[in-house]
Amino acid sequence: MEINVLKKILSANDAVAEVTRNLFSNKKVFAVNLMGSPGSGKTAIIETTIKLLKGRYRIGVIEGDIFSSMDAERISILKVPVVQINTGPFGGDCHLEAGWVKDAALSLNLKEIDILFIENVGNLVCPAEFDTGAHTNVVILSLPEGEDKPIKYPLMFRTCEVMLLNKMDLRNVLKMDIDKLQQNANQINPSLTSFRVSATDGEGFAMWTEWLRSRYESFLESLELSSKTSK
Amino acid sequence: MEINVLKKILSANDAVAEVTRNLFSNKKVFAVNLMGSPGSGKTAIIETTIKLLKGRYRIGVIEGDIFSSMDAERISILKVPVVQINTGPFGGDCHLEAGWVKDAALSLNLKEIDILFIENVGNLVCPAEFDTGAHTNVVILSLPEGEDKPIKYPLMFRTCEVMLLNKMDLRNVLKMDIDKLQQNANQINPSLTSFRVSATDGEGFAMWTEWLRSRYESFLESLELSSKTSK
Numbered sequence: 001m002e003i004n005v006l007k008k009i010l011s012a013n014d015a016v017a018e019v020t021r022n023l024f025s026n027k028k029v030f031a032v033n034l035m036g037s038p039g040s041g042k043t044a045i046i047e048t049t050i051k052l053l054k055g056r057y058r059i060g061v062i063e064g065d066i067f068s069s070m071d072a073e074r075i076s077i078l079k080v081p082v083v084q085i086n087t088g089p090f091g092g093d094c095h096l097e098a099g100w101v102k103d104a105a106l107s108l109n110l111k112e113i114d115i116l117f118i119e120n121v122g123n124l125v126c127p128a129e130f131d132t133g134a135h136t137n138v139v140i141l142s143l144p145e146g147e148d149k150p151i152k153y154p155l156m157f158r159t160c161e162v163m164l165l166n167k168m169d170l171r172n173v174l175k176m177d178i179d180k181l182q183q184n185a186n187q188i189n190p191s192l193t194s195f196r197v198s199a200t201d202g203e204g205f206a207m208w209t210e211w212l213r214s215r216y217e218s219f220l221e222s223l224e225l226s227s228k229t230s231k
Numbered sequence: 232m233e234i235n236v237l238k239k240i241l242s243a244n245d246a247v248a249e250v251t252r253n254l255f256s257n258k259k260v261f262a263v264n265l266m267g268s269p270g271s272g273k274t275a276i277i278e279t280t281i282k283l284l285k286g287r288y289r290i291g292v293i294e295g296d297i298f299s300s301m302d303a304e305r306i307s308i309l310k311v312p313v314v315q316i317n318t319g320p321f322g323g324d325c326h327l328e329a330g331w332v333k334d335a336a337l338s339l340n341l342k343e344i345d346i347l348f349i350e351n352v353g354n355l356v357c358p359a360e361f362d363t364g365a366h367t368n369v370v371i372l373s374l375p376e377g378e379d380k381p382i383k384y385p386l387m388f389r390t391c392e393v394m395l396l397n398k399m400d401l402r403n404v405l406k407m408d409i410d411k412l413q414q415n416a417n418q419i420n421p422s423l424t425s426f427r428v429s430a431t432d433g434e435g436f437a438m439w440t441e442w443l444r445s446r447y448e449s450f451l452e453s454l455e456l457s458s459k460t461s462k
Contacts, residue, residue: 037268038355039376094356124269125325144375145270173404
């Protein structure tokens with residue numbers, strides 16, 4: 001009974017996710033959904049990425065949190081358009097759904113955005129089950145979380161195109177096996193692209209922003225191709 | 232519609248949680264539900280606590296994970312009874328429910344356990360919504376997760392009696408304001424008891440295990456009192 005209802009909710013969300021993705025594509029907005037545990041560094045990664053890309057691309061941000069607008073306030077200091085979704089302070093939802101992302105996106109001027117970052121609720125489980133309507137999914141895993149996480153939370157690592165391994169600046173302090181972590185991630189998803197980064201000191205961001213540039217250009221090419229085919 | 236269904240699931244779980252709690256009480260087992268983000272150090276805290284309490288109390292552990300029995304294997308090395316719940320590898324559940332805890336508990340010899348640790352799925356959101364049938368709830372928050380977490384995930388901090396602030400050994404490496412974190416936690420839940428610990432070097436465990444001892448004794452006293460009243 002509960003399972004049927006959950007399936008119904010999920011497939012309704014899938015339908016809205018397609019509408020949301022089409023909205024983004026029509027406006028030539030490349031939407032990137034960032035997921036990860038609380039405190040993995042999602043907002044810090046968005047901040048550092050904005051600082052590096054700001055001259056080249058017009059960035060926008062949708063912030064998702066159960067409560068508070070702390071993250072949106074952090075982003076707004078960087079003078080990029082940002083909107084905060086709150087899923088509710090009393091037992092609020094543990095993930096973003098495509099309909100909320102669409103509503104939030106419609107409050108932004110999408111014509112003036114090239115790349116839109118969607119920061120999901122901090123949670124390594126549920127957000128992986130709900131398509132937000134983004135074009136790609138990125139998981140942020142921070143070193144202190146430990147090398148076993150891809151094995152324990154497999155759906156998240158299967159759903160994502162990229163893993164950003166964050167807080168590399170702590171590598172010498174923590175007793176952990178980064179190669180083992182990488183091996184665990186590849187075992188769960190052999191096609192996962194990984195970058196080792198530190199939002200604190202900027203390590204690894206040249207490669208990550210280069211990936212974003214290249215992926216954004218493929219996105220624009222795919223739009224041209226599909227507009228030619230539909231003519 | 233979805234909300235009604237969720238309410239129904241939650242109240243069904245509440246009923247089973249009471250049955251589960253009575254089962255524990257009848258067997259004089261004090262059940263402690265430990266919650267926290269992935270990688271906050273839940274298993275490490277249980278390990279260090281077991282090492283310190285093993286001579287004094289008979290400990291048992293229920294491990295909750297979406298997938299894998301890695302944590303149960305870590306605990307079993309310490310030669311205490313342990314059972315692993317897997318909520319399912321394909322989009323598995325993001326929390327433990329009371330019925331699963333009851334079934335897992337029934338597979339243990341409860342007569343030979345004084346304190347039972349229940350390690351919930353790594354998630355700072357959903358587990359707070361589901362009563363496991365434990366007698367008390369403890370949230371583990373690790374320093375690298377940041378000082379804003381109580382404000383962003385308020386239900387978790389409201390639901391818990393104790394906060395263990397873990398990874399204190401990283402305090403000199405991380406740029407964070409521990410007093411601000413404490414202030415945020417107290418703002419959300421003024422009656423929250425906090426201990427600053429490090430599962431790595433054992434810091435703060437004398438106070439945490441003293442709290443456990445005292446809380447276990449009040450639990451036994453409350454059982455005696457209610458058995459007298461019911462005579």
